[in-house]
Amino acid sequence: MNDYQEHRYKMVRLGAMIGIFGNIILAIIKFIIGIMADSRALVADAAHSASDVVGSVAVLVGIRAAKLPPDADHPYGHGKAETLTAIIVAVLLFVVGFEIGLNAVRDIAEPVVVPGTMALYAVLFSIVVKEAMFRYKYKLGIKYKSEAIITDAWHHRSDVFSSIAALIGIGASIAGGAYNIDFLTYGDLLAGLFVSLLIMRMAWKLGKDSIHNVLDHVLHAEDTVEMRKNAEQVEGVLHVDEFFAREHGHYVIIDIKIGVDPYISVEEGHAIGKQVKESLITMEEVQDVFVHVNPFEEKTPE
Template identity: 30%
Template sequence: MTQYDDIKQGEKGAWVSISAYVVLSVLKLGAGYWFLSGALVADGYNNLTDIIASVAVLIGLKISQKPPDKDHPYGHFRAETISALVASFIMATVGVQVLISAGKSLMEGSQHTPDMITAWIALLSAAGMGGVYLYNSRLARRINNSALMAASKDNLSDALVSIGAAVGIIGAQFGLPWLDPVAALAVGIIICKTAWDIFYSSTHALTDGFDEKELETLQATIAKTKGVHAIKDIKARVHGSNVLIDVIVQVDPELSLIESHRISDDIERRMGRKHNIMSVHVHVEPLDGHPKLPQSQS
């Protein structure tokens, strides 16, 4: 199965999320307004933003399947990241609106005791989103798709948000009506936090940022490749769900071109086998006095 086939598989998870969010947002918004639950309304708006985010992931996955062309020699994989960035702005806008609405309700003292049915709807939604999380997380691990894995984490946070909304609604039944708008505030904060996390990770990837600890792990794997005496330079960047690596290794200057090429092939195989990284550009140079790295058999 190629990486394009994996991306195609990831579309199933996006469609599962979209279907669940459409049903839940309609149910929550309708019941929340009808039975006077600000927490459930806020949770419904949270699911509306998730529809947009899931659609963005789906569009990104579809564009990512386009093969490389003259203008995009590395392919179109970054479409996933750009779609996620757009979704983060939309989510932040909705999150701020939820915070303003809940804040006004608290300041004006216009809290109402919502009907207990809204709590059951919130708990049912939490169970449903828990199921969607399990499906998407397993699929994401199987096809190694970072965009779908991020979506599954959002599914889990949505389940927790619904549980929080249920807690606020149940608390209001015991003479604490202010707990409902407080729960709505908490939902708004979670929406904004999720938007910020997506924005940060997207911009970090689009500006070729890369986690230093992960880079050290990749470097250690290359350093243990038989025949590598030193690593002169290594760079990595995220390209959609893929990682691209450029590395300069130093080898015994007495080696032939064929032997040096074999070391490059070994590095590429190790990175694919241990880290599922298929795009590794290896440049080989003769050792120029650098201390040797300890060798180990691969």
């Protein structure tokens, strides 16, 4: 593992740890106040924060697995462990959303309980903290190209959305109880149902994107311009016949075919291929390069 990879691992691990401890604290606070204030929406929100703990632990495990070096069974490394972790977190997020919705439907048949105003303060505190966690982890995930951290960040953002919905629902229930407006007293329950739909939709999108990336997704041509230039500038490379940069978790593996003078020796062709690999592997995001050397054939116009 080079210096960049080691630094990256330390930063994304820190992000996962912050997520774990932050979610534990928020889940405890929201659950206790939700029980004290008789707020179903806040208790549901606490369950969502608790699920984030599981997600952040899964991210931590995935990050540790992804940093393992290549071996006989995994010659391309273990980078996809982070992408697989992102899929697991998305599934967990969907399950939590479904459970919140199911509980909301069940609670609609129960006697309406107007929550206490203390629930409002807990929700406001949760919104501020979770939004800060989302922004921190999203920037971290983008900077270090960690799908697991990005998905976990959106897990935090889903908590912000659910807390806003809970805030509206709790406020409506309190207002309905204070002014005897019956339909408003159901705001707390309806907010829980809305939150569940929002979370499941987000989970579906995140899971779909992660599955797309785990299926040997290649970078688009516009994303590989600098890489191709590096290869083309190597002395002896007459043409780049094929260039595929495959995303393998947070790093890239390149398959490239180059055209060289057909009259040079095999050893000289091998040396040119080696220089191409060295020029590409110096780039931070590139983990490995596989070079195939072809005899260059200049095409004549028909």
